[in-house]
Amino acid sequence: MARWLRYIHDGRGGFGRLDGDRIAVHAGDLFSDPAPTGETLALAEVVLDLPCRPSKLIALWNNFHAAAEKQGLDRPENPLFFVKPPNTYRASGDTVAIPEGVGRILFEGELGIVIGRRGRDLTPEAAAGHIFGYTCVNDVTALEVLKADPSFVQWTRSKGFDGFGPFGPVIATGLAPDDLSVAVRVNGRERQRYPVADMFFKPHEIVALVSRGTTLEPGDLIACGTSNGAGPIPKGATVEVEIDGIGILSNTFT
Numbered sequence: 446m447a448r449w450l451r452y453i454h455d456g457r458g459g460f461g462r463l464d465g466d467r468i469a470v471h472a473g474d475l476f477s478d479p480a481p482t483g484e485t486l487a488l489a490e491v492v493l494d495l496p497c498r499p500s501k502l503i504a505l506w507n508n509f510h511a512a513a514e515k516q517g518l519d520r521p522e523n524p525l526f527f528v529k530p531p532n533t534y535r536a537s538g539d540t541v542a543i544p545e546g547v548g549r550i551l552f553e554g555e556l557g558i559v560i561g562r563r564g565r566d567l568t569p570e571a572a573a574g575h576i577f578g579y580t581c582v583n584d585v586t587a588l589e590v591l592k593a594d595p596s597f598v599q600w601t602r603s604k605g606f607d608g609f610g611p612f613g614p615v616i617a618t619g620l621a622p623d624d625l626s627v628a629v630r631v632n633g634r635e636r637q638r639y640p641v642a643d644m645f646f647k648p649h650e651i652v653a654l655v656s657r658g659t660t661l662e663p664g665d666l667i668a669c670g671t672s673n674g675a676g677p678i679p680k681g682a683t684v685e686v687e688i689d690g691i692g693i694l695s696n697t698f699t
Contacts, residue, residue: 446619446690449475449578452491463488463615475616476561476577476663495536496580496616497559497664502529503655504555504584504604508670509643515673520645524654526667527600529584533610537694541585541608543680548589550609550678550698553671554629554637554686557582558648559616560665565656572652575661578618579625579648581686581694582668585609585678608696612666617691622648629674630685637674644669 448463460475461468468486471479475497506525507518535541543550561577584604591603604610622641629637646654651667678684678698686694 446617447578448615448617448692449479450496450613450615451494452486453494454486454491458494461486493536493538493614495534496613497666499531499534499664499666500662502531502533502582502610502612502666502668503527504529504582504610504668505646505651505670508645508651509639509672510645511639511643512672513645524646524651526655527604529610530601530605532607533585533605535608535611535696537581537611537614537696539608539611539696541611541696541698543678543698544587544606547587547606549587551586551588551675552629552631552637552678552684552686553584553586553675554627555582555584555668555671556622556625556627556641556648556688557612558652558667558669560652560661560667561663563660563662565660566658567653567656569649569653572656573649575652575656576648577663578616579620579622579688579691580612580616580666581614581627581688581691582610582612582666583629583684583686583694583696584668584671585611611694611696612668613694614692620690625689627671628687630687631676631678632682636676637671639672639674641669643672
């Protein structure tokens with residue numbers, strides 16, 4: 446298992462492999478034979494950056510048995526998803542400004558799949574080889590905006606405001622997703638916890654089905670959806686999304 450991150454140090458960006466509280470600095474391309482430089486940095490000396498820069502963030506809805514049962518939903522035939530634009534991306538530690546007039550916003554802690562190889566129309570077997578690793582995602586939603594117009598559910602607008610797609614702090618490789626659980630804390634109080642194994646579609650199945658007619662690029666991110674427990678983010682609150690083996694994604698909403 447490895448944990449990869451991007452950072453800013455002395456005004457310059459870089460990336461490396463996290464080992465305890467130190468970063469083994471690498472050069473080249475994270476997704477294509479990254480090479481260690483021999484340099485190390487203390488984690489405390491850097492500012493965390495986004496661990497990758499996706500060309501698109503694809504986010505699933507209705508992908509958990511428990512949540513579907515509670516909401517009276519059927520298992521979908523294929524993954525149901527929307528796309529969050531790049532302006533939503535924020536690194537762990539960043540502050541997110543809540544836009545005026547959007548009403549209540551919700552956290553949704555999720556497992557994120559990071560694509561490592563370009564691919565389209567993949568089989569589930571081939572798709573597994575296109576998964577580089579996993580990260581934490583907070584799929585923030587302005588609930589009142591989502592359903593404001595009865596003629597059109599506003600997935601893009603309600604989930605596409607600046608800062609509404611934080612992810613990080615690292616990309617972890619070598620994890621077994623079915624062994625993981627997702628927990629969310631708001632101001633230190635646990636508000637959500639669920640097992641990843643409860644998903645309708647497993648990561649390799651998600652990647653295969655999403656890739657039908659859509660080219661996935663290295664660094665693209667797929668959020669696997671959330672389960673029961675998603676709830677409101679009070680103004681000024683700090684939200685932490687924690688997944689075993691990955692770490693804690695932390696953002697304050699003001």
